[in-house]
Amino acid sequence: MLDGMDTQRSAPVGRPRGFDADEALENAMRVFWQNGYEGASLPDLTEAMGISRTSMYAAFGNKEELFRKALARYADGPASYGADSVAERTARGVAAVFLRGAVRSSTLPGYPTGCLSLRASVIGGEGGQTIRDLLAEWRDETSTLLSERFRRAVDEGDLAAGTSPDLLARYLMTIGNGVAIQAAGGAERADLERIVDAVLQSWPPDLSRPDEP
């Protein structure tokens, strides 16, 4: 099990790979982000990755597996604000990190605008059903994360008793998704920042029924 004094992996037999897999995955992520799952063709991907078809298949399995890995990279990188936000000390802090993260991630210089998950999922024939499910699942995870965090906030008295954690999470997801769509449509980061600031000004939102106070 121990390698002894040699900490770096010994070179595997066979012809060594002629490209950096991490860098290639980064570029594949950008193409999926820009074009969606079905909109990103193999030639699109392999050209951006700088490798040939067969190299991609050998290194990543197939297009769907490549997408899963690109999505994981996305969730860990540009979209990490979702998981980060729930570490905030207050519900308001969660909302602020989440919404500002959505704006930043959707308007990153040098990256496609908007959100990979939305651009890749909203569409597609029956073939893309698996991918849509995968992305819906991922968004549900974020929603659940927020919901559980808000439930804790209610328990701690940080949010008023009777607040619906689910609804509050859905509220945040709604604004965040809207921000991503606006960014994808060309909205300026500064404008979106002002909008989420306004949303945060009225935090927490009044989610009680108007006729049932």
Place this chain on the structure above:
Amino acid sequence: MLDGMDTQRSAPVGRPRGFDADEALENAMRVFWQNGYEGASLPDLTEAMGISRTSMYAAFGNKEELFRKALARYADGPASYGADSVAERTARGVAAVFLRGAVRSSTLPGYPTGCLSLRASVIGGEGGQTIRDLLAEWRDETSTLLSERFRRAVDEGDLAAGTSPDLLARYLMTIGNGVAIQAAGGAERADLERIVDAVLQSWPPDLSRPDEP
């Protein structure tokens, strides 16, 4: 120019069309709504329309023209709330009609959930660029409509002087888009109604910079 006593068009020569073009367009709209532009294949469309390929081409030109006509039908029908909203007497009324319309239109029983414009546009390779531009243009028109309406509200004193009509319009579009995405992801109409009610509770949003009061 006058037909005399015969008000209905005289039957044109040749074999009469074997289907109702309006009904066929309605069904095509639903397919585009459900699957997006590129996600809706000709077999998908013609099967739903109940006609053959050639009939569709003869009646509507081609796939892109069919989509344009379906979009026009959508804008005049389920998505008419955008144009309707600006007829309201107050800026608050505009916001209420717009947001409630977005919820209703995105959760119409018997129709696909979400918004046709978003489902059809967010994706696509280079081929769909024309369609994306078309849809972006349509959304920009709605945004401009709202913006001009809010400008008038500022002039009339209905909104505080110094309010940015553009930013207010973008704020509404952001929420509306978010609602549509949530609906497409399976959110319940009742939940979305509570969310837009909460947004309307804090109308107008505070869109001034926090450090520049």
Place this chain on the structure above:
DNA sequence: ACACTTTCGGACCGGTCGGTACGGAATTGA
């Protein structure tokens, strides 16, 4: 030097895409 393993590029596979050519069917006016 040699066997072995892995990478990599080009050719190729069946399937689907949007669009079209063509010929038979159905209706009008004469």
Place this chain on the structure above:
DNA sequence: TCAATTCCGTACCGACCGGTCCGAAAGTGT
């Protein structure tokens, strides 16, 4: 009855899709 006109189903076109096969290239250990 018979041309003229229009609709519509079938078969087909070239292009592109994701995926695979195969042989040459480039490394390893012995």
